[in-house]
Amino acid sequence: MMPFPLTLTHVLERCGELHAKTEIVSRLPDGSLNRYTYRDLYQRAKALGAAILKCGIGRGDRIATLMFNHHVHLESFFAIPTSGAVLHPLNWRLHPNDLAYIVNHAADRWLIVDDTLLPLLDAFKADVKLERVVVFSCRGSKAQSGFTDYEAFLETAPTGMGAPTPDELDAATLCYTSGTTGRPKGVAYSHRALVLVAFAMAMADTTAISQRDVLLQIVPMFHANGWGLPYAGAMAGAKLVLAGPGLEAATLLQLLANERVTVTGAVPTTLLALLEALEKDPDRARSCKGVRIVCGGAAVPPELIRKLDSYGFHVIQCWGMTETGPMATSSFVKREFEGVGVERALGLRATQGLTLPFVERRLRTPDGLAPWDGRVPGEIEVRGPWVAASYFNDPGAAGSWTGDGWLRTGDVATIDEDGYMRLTDRIKDLIKSGGEWISSIDLESTLMTHPAVAEAAVVSVPHPKWQERPLAIIVRKNGVAVTADELTAHLAPHFVRWALPDGYVFVDSIPHTSVGKADKKKLRVDYKDWQP
C-alpha cells in the first residue's frame, strides 16, 4: 500500500478540487453575513499559509487565534496546520489572566485576532510576548498601527511557493482544557488524530454528515477544534454555516431557517435556550424538522431530548472531552431495540451511548474493573488513536494516565451489557455520603423534569456525620412557584431516601464555566457553610 499520510493537507486540497462551488456562510461579529465557497477558502488558506511560511514560521511553531466562528477562523484552521505550524485557538470566554498563562505556556509566536476582540487582547497583551498580531477587521477597516492587517497580509503571499508536507504524526492544533480543575492543560492533536476522528464522526450512527448537508457550527471553534465538526464537515464537503459570536436562540433559529441547516452541534445550555424560544413561538419550529443535533459537553436530560424531538429535531448525544479528540461515543438505538417503544428508546438515547470505532473504554473502581452490568459505576478510562497520551509540555500531569497508558477521564459512569454508557458524575462532583456515592447528575436530571425548574445543580456540602450531603441549587422558571417539599416529592419515587437533597436553594441564575457547564467548583465554595 502507498505510504499516504493522513493530513489536513489532503482535506484542504479536496475542498478546493471537489467542493469548489459549495457555500460557506459566516455570521460576522457585526451581524452581517459573509458568503463564499470552498474555492475561496482553498485559495485564501493557501495564501495565508504561504504568507506565514515566508515570514519564517517553522514546523511546530504555535500560532494562536482569538476569533469567533467565521470564515477567517476557518482559513486559519487549514492554513496553519498545512504549513507545518500548530493552530492554537484561544477561548475568548476565559479570564485575561488565564489567557496570558495559556499563551505563555504554549509559547505562541503569533496571534490572529478579531478586531472586536482587541479589548480582550488589551487586557493581557502586556503579560505575553507575541512577535506579531494579525487583525481581522470584520468591518473592512484597516488594522491600527502596531498590528498586521489580515487582508493586506494575505496579499503578501508569494505565488508558486512549494508547500511543506506535514507528517501525519505532526501536531496540527493545540487546544487547552477549560481548567475546571486546576490550571488549563494543552492537548496537541496530530493530523492523523484529526483525520481519524473526522472519519469516525462522519459515520451514520454519529453525524452521518454528507455533501448534501448544511452544518451549522455553533460550538466555538476553540472548544476542542469546535468538536472536530469543521474538519468533518469539510471532509464531507457539506455547506458550512459559521455562527459567529451569536449563540442566542433567536440568531440560531434565523440561521437554521434561512440557510436550510440539516445538522449542528451544541451543549445542553444552548439547547435549553433554543427550546425556550421555540416554546414561546412554536411557529419557528418549521425549520427544525429533521435537523440532527449532536449534543455533548454535559449529560443531556431525557426531557430535553423529548422536547427537542417534539419540535422535529433529532438529538444524538455524544460524550468526550478535550483529551479525547473530543468525540468518543455516540448514542443511538441499536437495531435489536427496534420496536421497544418510545420510552425505552428515549432511555437509550439519553445515555452517552457506544464508543466510536477505535475508541476503547473500561470502568475503574477502587476494587478493580467494573463489570458491564449497567449498575456498578466506575471512572471511565479510554484509549484510542485520537486520545491524548500526555498534556502539552506538562510532564507533571502524568497522573492523568494509568500505568498501562489509558486516559483517566474523571467521569464516572455505568456501562450496560449492550455497551450503553450512562454518566453518573464527575469523580470530583460525586457526593460521598456515609461511604455511599450519590450521583449529582441523576438528581439534576430528575429535578429538571419538574415543570417549574429551569435549571438545577446539585453539589456536596460538608456534613459532620455523613462527610458530604447533597444540596440542590434551583433556578425556577419565570413566574412559576415551587417549594422544597414539592421538589422532594417529585424526586422521592426515583431515589432511595438517603440520596435525596438535604435542602434546596432558589437562585436567579447558576454560574457557568466558559464552556457552559454549571460551575460546581464555585457553587461548592459559595455554599460550603450552608446549614439545613
Added chain:
Amino acid sequence: MMPFPLTLTHVLERCGELHAKTEIVSRLPDGSLNRYTYRDLYQRAKALGAAILKCGIGRGDRIATLMFNHHVHLESFFAIPTSGAVLHPLNWRLHPNDLAYIVNHAADRWLIVDDTLLPLLDAFKADVKLERVVVFSCRGSKAQSGFTDYEAFLETAPTGMGAPTPDELDAATLCYTSGTTGRPKGVAYSHRALVLVAFAMAMADTTAISQRDVLLQIVPMFHANGWGLPYAGAMAGAKLVLAGPGLEAATLLQLLANERVTVTGAVPTTLLALLEALEKDPDRARSCKGVRIVCGGAAVPPELIRKLDSYGFHVIQCWGMTETGPMATSSFVKREFEGVGVERALGLRATQGLTLPFVERRLRTPDGLAPWDGRVPGEIEVRGPWVAASYFNDPGAAGSWTGDGWLRTGDVATIDEDGYMRLTDRIKDLIKSGGEWISSIDLESTLMTHPAVAEAAVVSVPHPKWQERPLAIIVRKNGVAVTADELTAHLAPHFVRWALPDGYVFVDSIPHTSVGKADKKKLRVDYKDWQP
C-alpha cells in the same frame, strides 16, 4: 496522541463487545441457513487464531481460503489477520491452472476449503505444496483422512494464549487480480488500508452503513475482500447476510425479503439478472424498497439504474479495482444539483462519481495531464492510503506505477469541472480507428437501452485502412427480433458516423471473465477474422 494502531484486531474486539447480539446469517452451499451472532464470530475467530498460532503459523505467513460467502469464511477474515498471518482468499471461478499458479506464487502454507469445493482443489492439488488443508463440512460430516476437520481444529485452540498485536502496516490480506491482462497479480492489503477504506466506505455519500443496517454480501469475498464490505459492515455492527454460492436472482430476492436487507453490493451482471426476475414477477419488489446497492466492477448503464430505481432500489455506483482497495469513488448527486430534474440527476449517478476522501486522481494523455472539462479523456492515475504501491513479489510489474508513484489504472475516463468521472473505456478496449478513439463502453451502454438487447459487447477488429473498427456482439432478449439496421438507427442519433459499429453479430451468450465482465480478450480473438 496515543500510538493506537489501525488494525482488524480492534474491529474484532469491538464486534465481540458492542455487537455481541447482532445476527450473522449465512446461506450454506446446501441451501440451508446458519444463524449466529457477532459473539459467536468473535469466539470462534479467537479460537481459530489461537489454533493457527499453536501450529507454528508465523507473522506474514499466507493461509489461503477456497470458500463461498458464509460465516466460516468470515471467521478466517478476522482470525488469520489478527493472528499476524495473511488471509489469501482464492477465486473459485478460476481455472485450476491459474489457481495452482496463484497458490504457488503466494507460497500459501495452508488452505481452508469448503467440502463442496474439494473437487476444484483436486484439480490442482498435485501442482501445489500445502502443509495443511482444513475442510469445512457444511453438512456437518467429518473431513476425510488427509484433511483437518474445521470444527475439530477449532477445539484444539489453547485457552488464555496471548494474541499477537499486528502492526498497522503489516499485510492482513492478499488478493489476486482476475488476470484479464496477463498473469494474475497479488495485492497485499495492510491492516491500515483495510480500516481506512472501511471508514471511507461507511461515509454517508457511499454506503452510509450503520448498526441498524442489514448488509447482504453478494460479491464473492475473494473479490478484493468482497469489496471491503464485510469489514465495513462489521465495523459498523450491521447485521450481515452472507449469500453463499447462490448468486441467482431467486435466491437473492428471497434473502432480501426474509432478512429485511437494507444495503448490498453487486456487479451489473447480477443486477441485470435481478431486474429480469423482477420484471417477470413485480410482486417481489416489495422487499426492494429503499435497499441501497453499491454497484461496481464495470460501468453501470443508466437504464439499469433507472429500472432498479423504479423497483425502489437506490443504486450507488462506485469505481475501483483490486489495486485500489478496491473502493476509490462513489457517485451521488451533490447538493448544488438539487432540483436539476430526474434526467440530469440520473446522468450524474451514471458516472463513476467523486473520489472518496484521501483518494487522489488525475488523467494522463499522451500529451500530459487532461483538464477536468468533461470532454478530454485520459488514463486514470490514482494514489491514496489504500492504493497498492506494488504487486506482491512481482518487481517486474513496476511499470504499473508512474515515476512519481501514482497507480496507472488502465481505465480511461473524463472528469468534469465538478469532479464527476465518466469511464470511457479500458485502455486496451479502446478502438483506435484512424487516429481517433472510439469508446466501446459508450456504444455498449446505448445498445443496451434498445428493448430487444439483453447484452452487448463491442470490440475492435483489425481493418486494413483504419487499423481498428468496432464490431458489436449482441445477445437478443428471448424471442425478440432485431436487425443490424435497427440497431444502427438506434445508435445514430448519439454518435458520429465513423464511431458506429461496422457490423453486428448475434449470439446466444457472451463469454464472461471470472468476475462477470464480458471477456473481450476472448471476443477479440474469436472475431479477429470477421469481415463485413
